[in-house]
Amino acid sequence: MTKRIVVFKGKPKTYSSGDDKSIVYYEAVNFSNLPINECVSCRTRPRLSKMVRNDNSTRWFVECPACKVTGVVCKQPWKAVLMWNKSPNSVVPHYTDFWMFHLDKFKSPTDAHAWLCIVKQVLERRLADARKDSKSGKGYKKRLNGYLLLCDNAIASCKFYSKVLAVSTNNKTNREKEIQQNEQRSEGT
Numbered sequence: 001m002t003k004r005i006v007v008f009k010g011k012p013k014t015y016s017s018g019d020d021k022s023i024v025y026y027e028a029v030n031f032s033n034l035p036i037n038e039c040v041s042c043r044t045r046p047r048l049s050k051m052v053r054n055d056n057s058t059r060w061f062v063e064c065p066a067c068k069v070t071g072v073v074c075k076q077p078w079k080a081v082l083m084w085n086k087s088p089n090s091v092v093p094h095y096t097d098f099w100m101f102h103l104d105k106f107k108s109p110t111d112a113h114a115w116l117c118i119v120k121q122v123l124e125r126r127l128a129d130a131r132k133d134s135k136s137g138k139g140y141k142k143r144l145n146g147y148l149l150l151c152d153n154a155i156a157s158c159k160f161y162s163k164v165l166a167v168s169t170n171n172k173t174n175r176e177k178e179i180q181q182n183e184q185r186s187e188g189t
């Protein structure tokens with residue numbers, strides 16, 4: 001079985017994982033325009049804030065304008081956004097909303113999760129290769145780190161929605177049991 005996934009721009013490469021041959025190729029991601037997830041406590045859309053330190057260097061963090069909760073302070077603005085999105089202060093977007101991994105093709109968060117684990121392995125392998133290769137640029141490694149963070153965010157969403165699904169299935173089963181018991185009780189009378 002061959003699956004395709006678009007991660008970022010580059011030459012298509014085939015990776016194998018067990019019997020599953022996966023083609024992973026790449027698409028440019030605009031890291032300067034990443035969506036910031038809503039604040040979990042007040043559902044406000046937070047904003048990216050910049051601060052200038054004493055040595056004139058700049059740092060970035062995400063801040064909720066309503067409840068003033070802040071995310072991790074980072075050197076890069078995109079990293080501040082991804083760290084916020086991954087934090088408990090952020091709502092968990094549905095796994096099919098992770099546009100870059102095309103997860104809307106998967107029927108369940110468990111299937112999407114399995115696929116993302118392959119993608120993560122590929123990204124980690126690429127990053128390890130890039131670290132060994134003196135010719136690979138800093139920008140490339142930074143981007144790979146960014147994709148890994150995005151991949152982690154998507155994995156967290158899959159895990160979250162698998163639990164939600166499991167809970168709703170259990171609830172349904174309990175409800176069905178209750179109905180059955182009630183029916184048996186009324187039959188007995």
Ligand SMILES: [Zn+2]
Pocket residue numbers: 039040041042043044064065066067068069
């Ligand atoms: Zn808030």
